[in-house]
Amino acid sequence: xxxxxxxxxxxxxxxxxxxxxxxxxxxxxxxxxxxxxxxxxxxxxxxxxxxxxxxxxxxxxxxxxxxxxxxxxxxxxxxxxxxxxxxxxxxxxxxxxxxxxxxxxxxxxxxxxxxxxxxxxxxxxxxxxxxxxxxxxxxxxxxxxxxxxxxxxxxxxxxxxxxxxxxxxxxxxxxxxxxxxxxxxxxxxxxxxxxxxxxxxxxxxxxxxxxxxxxxxxxxxxxxxxxxxxxxxxxxxxxxxxxxxxxxxxxxxxxxxxxxxxxxxxxxxxxxxxxxxxxxxxxxxxxxxxxxxxxxxxxxxxxxxxxxxxxxxxxxxxxxxxxxxxxxxxxxxxxxxxxxxxxxxxxxxxxxxxxxxxxxxxxxxxxxxxxxxxxxxxxxxxxxxxxxxxxxxxxxxxxxxxxxxxxxxxxxxxxxxxxxxxxxxxxxxxxxxxxxxxxxxxxxxxxxxxxxxxxxxxxxxxxxxxxxxxxxxxxxxxxxxxxxxxxxxxxxxxxxxxxxxxxxxxxxxxxxxxxxxxxxxxxxxxxxxxxxxxxxxxxxxxxxxxxxxxxxxxxxxxxxxxxxxxxxxxxxxxxxxxxxxxxxxxxxxxxxxxxxxxxxxxxxxxxxxxxxxxxxxxxxxxxxxxxxxxxxxxxxxxxxxxxxxxxxxxxxxxxxxx
Amino acid sequence: xxxxxxxxxxxxxxxxxxxxxxxxxxxxxxxxxxxxxxxxxxxxxxxxxxxxxxxxxxxxxxxxxxxxxxxxxxxxxxxxxxxxxxxxxxxxxxxxxxxxxxxxxxxxxxxxxxxxxxxxxxxxxxxxxxxxxxxxxxxxxxxxxxxxxxxxxxxxxxxxxxxxxxxxxxxxxxxxxxxxxxxxxxxxxxxxxxxxxxxxxxxxxxxxxxxxxxxxxxxxxxxxxxxxxxxxxxxxxxxxxxxxxxxxxxx
Numbered sequence: 037x038x039x040x041x042x043x044x045x046x047x048x049x050x051x052x053x054x055x056x057x058x059x060x061x062x063x064x065x066x067x068x069x070x071x072x073x074x075x076x077x078x079x080x081x082x083x084x085x086x087x088x089x090x091x092x093x094x095x096x097x098x099x100x101x102x103x104x105x106x107x108x109x110x111x112x113x114x115x116x117x118x119x120x121x122x123x124x125x126x127x128x129x130x131x132x133x134x135x136x137x138x139x140x141x142x143x144x145x146x147x148x149x150x151x152x153x154x155x156x157x158x159x160x161x162x163x164x165x166x167x168x169x170x171x172x173x174x175x176x177x178x179x180x181x182x183x184x185x186x187x188x189x190x191x192x193x194x195x196x197x198x199x200x201x202x203x204x205x206x207x208x209x210x211x212x213x214x215x216x217x218x219x220x221x222x223x224x225x226x227x228x229x230x231x232x233x234x235x236x237x238x239x240x241x242x243x244x245x246x247x248x249x250x251x252x253x254x255x256x257x258x259x260x261x262x263x264x265x266x267x268x269x270x271x272x273x274x275x276x277x278x279x280x281x282x283x284x285x286x287x288x289x290x291x292x293x294x295x296x297x298x299x300x301x302x303x304x305x306x307x308x309x310x311x312x313x314x315x316x317x318x319x320x321x322x323x324x325x326x327x328x329x330x331x332x333x334x335x336x337x338x339x340x341x342x343x344x345x346x347x348x349x350x351x352x353x354x355x356x357x358x359x360x361x362x363x364x365x366x367x368x369x370x371x372x373x374x375x376x377x378x379x380x381x382x383x384x385x386x387x388x389x390x391x392x393x394x395x396x397x398x399x400x401x402x403x404x405x406x407x408x409x410x411x412x413x414x415x416x417x418x419x420x421x422x423x424x425x426x427x428x429x430x431x432x433x434x435x436x437x438x439x440x441x442x443x444x445x446x447x448x449x450x451x452x453x454x455x456x457x458x459x460x461x462x463x464x465x466x467x468x469x470x471x472x473x474x475x476x477x478x479x480x481x482x483x484x485x486x487x488x489x490x491x492x493x494x495x496x497x498x499x500x501x502x503x504x505x506x507x508x509x510x511x512x513x514x515x516x517x518x519x520x521x522x523x524x525x526x527x528x529x530x531x532x533x534x535x536x537x538x539x540x541x542x543x544x545x546x547x548x549x550x551x552x553x554x555x556x557x558x559x560x561x562x563x564x565x566x567x568x569x570x571x572x573x574x575x576x577x578x579x580x581x582x583x584x585x586x587x588x589x590x591x592x593x594x595x596x597x598x599x600x601x602x603x604x605x606x607x608x609x610x611x612x613x614x615x616x617x618x619x620x621x622x623x624x625x626x627x628x629x630x631x632x633x634x635x636x637x638x639x640x641x642x643x644x645x646x647x648x649x650x651x652x653x654x655x656x657x658x659x660x661x662x663x664x665x666x667x668x669x670x671x672x673x674x675x676x677x678x679x680x681x682x683x684x685x686x687x688x689x690x691x692x693x694x
Numbered sequence: 695x696x697x698x699x700x701x702x703x704x705x706x707x708x709x710x711x712x713x714x715x716x717x718x719x720x721x722x723x724x725x726x727x728x729x730x731x732x733x734x735x736x737x738x739x740x741x742x743x744x745x746x747x748x749x750x751x752x753x754x755x756x757x758x759x760x761x762x763x764x765x766x767x768x769x770x771x772x773x774x775x776x777x778x779x780x781x782x783x784x785x786x787x788x789x790x791x792x793x794x795x796x797x798x799x800x801x802x803x804x805x806x807x808x809x810x811x812x813x814x815x816x817x818x819x820x821x822x823x824x825x826x827x828x829x830x831x832x833x834x835x836x837x838x839x840x841x842x843x844x845x846x847x848x849x850x851x852x853x854x855x856x857x858x859x860x861x862x863x864x865x866x867x868x869x870x871x872x873x874x875x876x877x878x879x880x881x882x883x884x885x886x887x888x889x890x891x892x893x894x895x896x897x898x899x900x901x902x903x904x905x906x907x908x909x910x911x912x913x914x915x916x917x918x919x920x921x922x923x924x925x926x927x928x929x930x931x932x933x934x935x936x937x938x939x940x941x942x943x944x945x
Binding site for chain 2: 083086087090101102103104105106108110111120122158160161162163164165166167169170171172173174175176177178194195197199200201204207208209211212214215221223246273275276277309310312313314315317318440441442443506507510555557599601602606607608609610
């Protein structure tokens with residue numbers, strides 16, 4: 037099968053406008069008889085569902101949480117980008133497009149990214165109209181801040197809770213449609229499989245997580261808005277329930293998986309404190325604006341941070357990257373921390389952490405504040421108090437969160453940080469319409485592979501989720517559904533539904549029949565360790581090959597020795613986890629295969645064999661300027677398909693932050 | 695995981711909404727003060743699974759205090775003894791070695807128990823569906839900066855919007871009142887010019903649904919404000935009452 041990205045003809049700037057004016061429409065009376073299933077209720081799912089319902093389609097929404105409002109979009113802190121140019125600092129659709137392509141290390145599709153940048157402004161308008169309380173200036177206008185990887189201020193925000201406010205906005209729109217009866221909501225339901233009939237996706241099998249019953253649901257089209265798969269690493273900043281199951285089942289039913297090895301490791305997370313750790317907490321990237329990152333110069337130094345004199349500290353980012361210093365992009369900062377810890381210079385009990393120090397900032401702010409207050413000979417104590425006040429104003433909530441989790445006061449001792457898995461750029465391969473390789477099956481938001489290339493810029497995930505749901509799918513779904521108006525709702529007694537339900541039941545029965553000795557978490561932790569060690573921040577041929585063989589062994593062991601307690605006809609969170617971990621194990625193997633295939637370094641993917649003499653990532657554009665789309669051939673075998681990436685508007689160049 | 699805390703847990707076990715439940719005692723050993731309260735539950739569940747018993751069902755997801763899914767009533771207080779945090783943000787260093795800790799589900803007629811510590815909070819969704827929104831379809835919106843909004847109003851609206859819908863306010867209230875939850879949404883939208891258009895119908899229909907779900911009335915004890923992990927203030931209840939009063943005069 038040849039991949040067809042269906043990019044419209046014409047100049048980059050006109051593709052989307054032309055597409056919108058020429059795409060087939062569905063008339064209102066026909067929309068009423070067309071049914072759409074949406075899996076996931078985060079930014080992408082909620083915005084798509086409400087928009088489609090407003091247009092007149094019959095919509096069903098499924099989420100595994102107890103309410104649509106819990107989706108993990110809610111945890112995004114920083115902000116949402118939009119090319120409004122409110123700051124008059126030279127921003128434009130083209131610049132946002134350019135920054136996103138460059139930030140993604142030239143591994144994203146130009147046409148999609150341009151469209152994303154173009155609709156970004158509509159998102160802000162829509163959210164404000166819906167009552168999302170974004171931050172404002174004293175004049176009553178919306179406020180912006182800057183974010184990594186850009187030179188303009190285009191990030192809109194709501195304190196450190198931008199994701200929460202945007203999600204609750206999208207949720208309110210969704211619930212409004214539920215109230216109007218145009219959306220039927222299925223909370224505490226998990227998608228178990230997609231159902232294909234005559235080559236088209238026609239519905240899903242879902243499990244009611246409270247009664248345990250399997251249900252069949254028909255749809256003329258199915259939208260997977262089920263988020264990313266960072267939990268394949270066990271420890272990540274994702275929610276405990278975030279999983280790949282919906283996307284993975286789709287892969288097994290013919291939807292290719294794009295760039296699975298592209299994962300983003302975020303540099304400023306609170307380090308692991310012990311084996312009990314269940315998740316990692318991110319601290320906003322903004323902390324790098326004022327903090328200095330260092331480790332001791334002496335290997336294995338056991339002194340406390342405050343006992344190590346200035347000249348014995350290695351500010352390694354400032355040393356290696358004098359131009360950008362502590363503000364290098366996420367992937368560069370993460371790898372540098374790993375390099376120091378691997379070399380034996382790590383700090384804290386685990387030695388897998390580096391210091392993020394605010395002492396210099398507190399001193400600096402203290403002096404400026406004393407000047408502002410006209411205090412000529414401030415005491416050292418006064419300076420500290422002033423400095424702390426300023427830092428508290430800027431970062432107080434983050435410092436409080438750090439203290440809450442670690443029990444240490446970051447105003448007095450440097451924070452300890454370490455990188456953690458945060459976001460997955462890879463996902464189901466989609467064309468310009470956001471349709472997967474299965475007709476009628478779409479993927480939106482983090483669940484698809486499309487817009488971030490090999491590395492996502494800060495404040496772009498929220499933008500993409502809402503762009504897909506509010507402003508892309510309402511148009512592109514018409515291209516498909518306009519041809520489906522004659523298709524009557526298919527009975528769920530159809531053999532394809534019956535068989536898919538049997539398969540789902542078969543997996544559940546098989547899990548219970550094992551009656552093994554080890555918990556699901558036991559296997560998940562082991563998988564996470566393999567992935568983190570060998571398919572994490574740095575990857576090598578040797579490591580990846582080992583990982584693949586270890587994962588295969590783990591898979592066999594899982595299916596022989598996992599213990600799932602309780603029963604299938606009951607609320608049973610262990611059974612839910614078991615199904616998800618089974619899918620993570622298979623995905624992990626494919627991620628390693630993809631990483632092994634891509635013998636270049638780009639964005640979040642760093643192959644040790646492909647680096648410059650100074651240890652920087654080395655891209656190989658002639659060989660690897662393509663999307664790797666993996667077809668599941670059954671029995672854990674996969675075929676690689678390539679979508680060549682053509683750069684017409686942008687000239688490919690090396691990223692340098694020196 | 696080596697920790698040095700030994701604790702006695704008394705945990706509510708209930709098979710489903712039909713059967714009656716009871717407190718069951720579980721000793722836990724070697725708990726680290728760095729663990730979160732939910733990680734301590736992970737350790738206990740792992741032990742129960744190993745022993746062949748059924749683990750304790752509890753709701754949780756983001757484990758960073760924002761999704762609102764975790765919901766334990768710990769020693770008589772929702773989200774435990776500390777103010778301003780959810781259960782997932784509560785760490786074991788807030789307890790002492792040798793402590794006995796009683797853990798129950800949210801208790802309210804409108805939040806029936808599903809299993810053990812898991813309850814059904816869908817009543818909140820049904821209230822929001824009655825008016826917790828601004829009726830603007832995708833594509834309707836005007837340019838975002840066309841309506842300037844005073845910073846003080848925007849900030850107050852944001853503070854009300856910080857509600858995570860966890861239900862701690864209901865769980866702690868002796869009347870099982872949902873007034874803090876409902877008034878937070880009413881306030882968020884009432885403070886913004888975009889939200890004024892539907893203010894009258896919104897407050898009436900949301901309050902009607904709140905009553906229909908079986909939540910109790912407010913008698914101003916203020917427990918909800920104390921226990922709210924996001925610091926939603928009683929002022930929002932006062933604002934909702936004003937909105938409700940005006941709405942009824944208008945009609």
